Amino acid sequence: MxxxxxxxxxxxxxxxxxxxxxxxxxxxxxxGGVEYGERLDLGVPGDLVETVAGVAGYPACGTETIAHDGTTWYPFEPSNLDEFPTVAALASTGGLGGGLSRGATRIGFPAVVAPGPGDDVGTLTVYEGGFAFWRSDSGDLETWLTDRELEYWWAC
Known part of the structure; x- marks a missing residue:
């Protein structure tokens, strides 16, 4: 050669x-960072730890963290949703970012609208292993969360 x-x-x-x-x-x-629409396998939630009502949040874009009791929670879309607790059956399966469940379809990048009544406060369900699930009081927004710090490679 x-x-x-x-x-x-x-x-x-x-x-x-x-x-x-x-x-x-x-x-x-x-x-590293999370790409828009990327689904992650971060493990599986353990046993239920607590359920807390009245937790402020608005994860409409999928990059907004939710802080509660000294923990910062990062939204993500599980790639192994079928292995998650029953509440996962109600989770978004194709909404924007980590949590719009309004039947939205992924076209381009997300845009955030102002929260409607009950969209920016909800119930946080915390599980062992660094997982949580948040659902707005309106029922229109929901997302799985991790206490593992994530960097999102998109902005709304």
């Missing part, structure tokens, strides 16, 4: 290895 061909093959292999490493570094599990 000619020297230029060897150099080209080495360059291609190096690019593939670098691409693989960068992809691994960008995953939420390794501190």
């Amino acid at each position: 000619a020297r230029k061909q060897v150099a080209a093959v080495v360059a291609v292999i190096a690019a593939l290895v670098l691409g693989t490493l960068l992809t691994a570094c960008a995953s939420p599990e390794t501190g």
Whole structure:
């Protein structure tokens, strides 16, 4: 093989290895960001810890955190929703971001409208293992949450 061909093959292999490493570094599990519409497998919620009414939040875009009792909760869409507690059956299966359940369809990027009555306060159900589920009092917004810090790679 000619020297230029060897150099080209080495360059291609190096690019593939670098691409693989960068992809691994960008995953939420390794501190990277979450892409719009990405579904994550962060494990499965454990036993129910508590249910708290009157928790402020408005996760309409899927990037808004919910703070309660010293914990910051980050919305996410589970890729393994079928393994989650029964409340998951009521969770969004295609709404915007982590939680619109108004039958919205993913077209482009999300846009946030002003909250309607009961949209910005709801019930937080906390589970062992760093998981929670929040549903607005109106019933129009809901999302699964994790206490694992997530960085979202989109903005509304």
